[in-house]
Amino acid sequence: MAVSAGVINDIELGLNAKIKSISPVAGGDINQAYRLQTALDRFFIKINSLHKFPGMFESEVEGLAAISKTNAIAVPNVILRGDTGDESYLILEWIDAGQINNVSSKKLGYQLAQMHRATSAQFGFDADNYMGSLHQSNRPRDNWAQFFIEERLQPMIKMAADKGELNKNDVHQFDLLYKKLPGLFTEEPPALLHGDLWGGNYLISSEGKPYLIDPAVSYGNREFDIAMTTLFGGFDRAFYEAYNNEFQLLPGWQQRLKLWNLYPLLVHVNLFGGMYAKQVRDNLSVFV
Structure with missing residues (x-):
């Protein structure tokens, strides 16, 4: 066009x-x-x-x-x-793109950890925004479990069910997850999240400086950003080591990646359908 x-x-x-x-x-x-x-x-x-x-x-x-x-x-x-x-x-x-290497990956991990130290009184944000092309509600909540259920999972599940991408049993399985969710992780203070941190939403300049682009921000559990980095690649060991050296993730964070990735996968179900519904079910089965 x-x-x-x-x-x-x-x-x-x-x-x-x-x-x-x-x-x-x-x-x-x-x-x-x-x-x-x-x-x-x-x-x-x-x-x-x-x-x-x-x-x-x-x-x-x-x-x-x-x-x-x-x-x-x-x-x-x-x-x-x-x-x-x-x-x-x-x-x-305009930012001239450079090479992603060990040094720039470490900078990215360290600087993301620094960003995650920015906090707020509640989970959410002072305005709604978009996740991809879908509306994203950011109404404030007092804890991450409530925010993740009510502002992230439930709107996407309703949309997917209305489209026929998820069935009644899928919805029931999520209902079971809601009851278990508070016991699956330890609450931390809200962290400023990029919100859509896959490999296409950062770049390294020709000077080796990391930039974040295309944010879908809110204040939430910082493991949510880390989980999204694992969905489609683009982040290496140096990134995770640098992040943890600066702001150690809580024990068991690796086991919770599939939990937090339920949301971006549901977004993909609503945008693209197909195999993403199976990935949602596979991830959900780990916790229910």
Whole structure:
């Protein structure tokens, strides 16, 4: 899809600079993504439907700001956000990607641990946001078990059941899990979570500096972020060792990874169906 004239005009006015070129780049399933070259600099721009995804880029800006305020790990600078017609756009600084190696993995693990030290009085966040293209509720709760059940699992389970991706027995198995959940882990203070920390949502700059991108933030159990890092690869031993050296995870964290990954897997069930329902059942069977 070509970039509309309305978006181009808005960007040129907002940046006060003539656009020289716009080149498509990989940007996922939700947004059109481009490298934007102006007389000033290069930028990264994302464009999507304002009607389909209202407030998505506002939520992203809020999430990037929350991470930035921790002074623990870098995020891209927000340059400009706007709407024109039925299109929303977000312009971020352009970051030249470098190599992921032992040193950069250690930095990423250490800095994520530092970010997880940022805390809040309750679990949740002061605004809802998105997980992928799905609405994510962040209503505050006093403990992680309640938040994980009511704000994470239950909305996704209802959606999947309504679509026919999960059956009555699946729903019953989750009901059993809810009763057991408080005894399966030790509560910790809420930690600021990236919320969607798979291998595609961080990058290493050409200078070896880690950046987090595309957040779905909330305050929650920090094992949730760690669990997501194991879903699709992209994180090595150096990352986990550096994290634990800085902020030791509680005993048994490895055994709880499948528990916390129930949520992102349910999101994938609702977005893509197919084999993800089987993965949900397999993970659930470990705990019920």
